[in-house]
Amino acid sequence: MESGFVGEMVGTAILVLMGNGVVSNVLLNKSKGQNSGWIVIATGWAFAVLAGVVTAVALGSQGHLNPAVTLAFFALGHFPKDELLPYLSGQIIGAIIGAVLVWLTYLSHWKSTEDAAIKLACFSTGPAIRAPFANMLTEFIGTFVLVFLVVAIFNKSVGTTGVLGPLTVALIVYGIGLSLGGPTGFAINPARDLGARLAHAVLPIPGKGSSDWSYAWVPVVGPILGGISAIGVARLAGMM
Template sequence: MSPFVAELIGTMILIVFGGGVCAGVTLKKSLSQNSGWIVITFGWGFAVMIAAYVVGNYSGAHLNPALTIALAVAGSFPWDQVGTYIAAQMIGAFLGAVVVWLHYLPHWKETEDPGAKLGVFSTGPAIKNTFANLLSEIIGTFVLVFVLLALGAKGMKFADGLKTLIVGFLIVGIGLSLGGTTGYAINPARDLGPRIAHFVLPIAGKGSSNWSYAWIPVVGPIIGGVLAAVVYNLIVQ
């Protein structure tokens, strides 16, 4: 499996599980409706973990443009592969969102709230405040990337597969502690790919795709990831 295909498939799996848990919790007449934020955070943690287990040996399982860029800044990933990885991640995220839409096909019509439908695909702020929302995405992604770099440090040894399990719980931890402000995109592809799917798919009563907010879960994670890489390099050197 090529790294491009691996990143595409891995990110698609990520969104199928992550977007799927959001759909189950928010869409009307789902058996898991209203099961809450803890279910969502664990769903996303499992999503990252499972996707990483599937494709980690082929691409390193970045599954996130902010992480890919951060690793390049840190000197751990070649810049000439960054574009290929990001393209694969975006395509995979879009396709994953399409799968979620198809899986919950009868539930879109049953759900009146357009915001709930958009929330299946992309993030939004609990309190709209541009600076605070951007800062939340920066901090959340900084924590993600800094911890991932630390877990990959020389001399840090794990039993086979344990590191990936820890990364899954890292996502849960970020969601529980920092995710309540913006929905913790912490991943441009995770937000933008499904938001594009929301825009183009024939979803009953879907409303706006909220493009005025869409730049925050793209720019914030990239800034946070780059800052984490710079700070980590300064500390370890």
């Protein structure tokens, strides 16, 4: 099996399992971490990124775990065409697997949580204030920062190597979550949102309500445009 596909699938599964796992821990009724707050969520997502990237790289992929990253590098000629489909499919499938594992981990808590919106938040993102253009702009900016800084930390002038690279990426995600995550929940990753939303739609979650497909385009389009813009600016600035 193609190493890029396997690495992206398993790495993204770990990313979503730990990332949506911390959201579930904070939000679901009778969880020991209930109401522990936004900083816990942002911290958990940072560790999720570190674990996912290290896993993916160890399995032979570049550790993108994010279609916005893969498509950005591809659109500007920095990623091979024959690797595009394996990476994207691995990321979506991995996100679905990770979301299913979250569902299983918290299997006893879905029935105890009555609020359907909270259950959906354990899978996919949603806006604090629903304003689609503004929400998309938030996702654009957050993903731009992520991708631009990823290029910066792996630039030869910075010389980031080994596990320090994934650790630095995780810290960047942590910072994005703390600074920019409030309006939309900082998806900054189409697979992380879409794959988990698909899982929410099909899983037998008691009282789950709608999967909010009318919003689903925002955490897909915003990150993709933000990622492509970031690569373009980085190239113009001579960073790559």
